[in-house]
Amino acid sequence: MFTLQSEFSFDAAHNLEGHEGKCKNLHGHRWRVIVQVSEEKLKEEGSERDMVVDFSILKKDLKQLSDMFDHKVIVEGKELKVEEEQITLPFRPTAERLSQFIYKKLQEKEYNVSQVTVYETPNNAVIYSE
Numbered sequence: 237m238f239t240l241q242s243e244f245s246f247d248a249a250h251n252l253e254g255h256e257g258k259c260k261n262l263h264g265h266r267w268r269v270i271v272q273v274s275e276e277k278l279k280e281e282g283s284e285r286d287m288v289v290d291f292s293i294l295k296k297d298l299k300q301l302s303d304m305f306d307h308k309v310i311v312e313g314k315e316l317k318v319e320e321e322q323i324t325l326p327f328r329p330t331a332e333r334l335s336q337f338i339y340k341k342l343q344e345k346e347y348n349v350s351q352v353t354v355y356e357t358p359n360n361a362v363i364y365s366e
């Protein structure tokens with residue numbers, strides 16, 4: 237099995253509605269995302285011969301995901317009454333849900349994703365796999 241790993245980071249704000257601690261307040265993080273893609277066999281021909289996937293192709297797809305979030309306010313299902321750009325998601329924006337969301341987005345692009353790790357703070361991360 238070959239497992240390829242790539243990572244990206246973005247800056248975004250969020251809050252956790254209903255959280256009993258300080259995370260109910262709007263606050264920001266530099267989110268760090270580590271993606272792993274696995275294949276039993278390498279590509280046999282063409283530009284990607286002997287690769288799982290060309291890092292440069294994966295990097296472009298990860299940049300698209302990063303741009304969805306970068307410098308946005310991540311919001312659970314509502315419109316904010318402020319001018320900041322927001323990304324509205326149908327779930328509470330926890331590290332758990334964001335790792336799952338990124339996993340599914342990469343699956344939609346036909347990557348054989350093995351796991352996605354999301355660091356919400358330098359010391360705290362969630363690993364999502366299926």
Ligand SMILES: Nc1nc2c(c(=O)[nH]1)N=C([C@H](O)[C@H](O)COP(=O)(O)OP(=O)(O)OP(=O)(O)O)CN2
Nearest residue numbers: 251252259263265329330331332356357358360362
């Ligand atoms: N399982 C989860 N727990 C928490 C999440 C989460 O996504 N999944 N998120 C939060 C908050 O959003 C918060 O930003 C993180 O809180 P905390 O660990 O307290 O982070 P700090 O950097 O503020 O920690 P310090 O110890 O004060 O440096 C909470 N929990």
Ligand SMILES: [Zn+2]
Nearest residue numbers: 259263265356
């Ligand atoms: Zn947070």
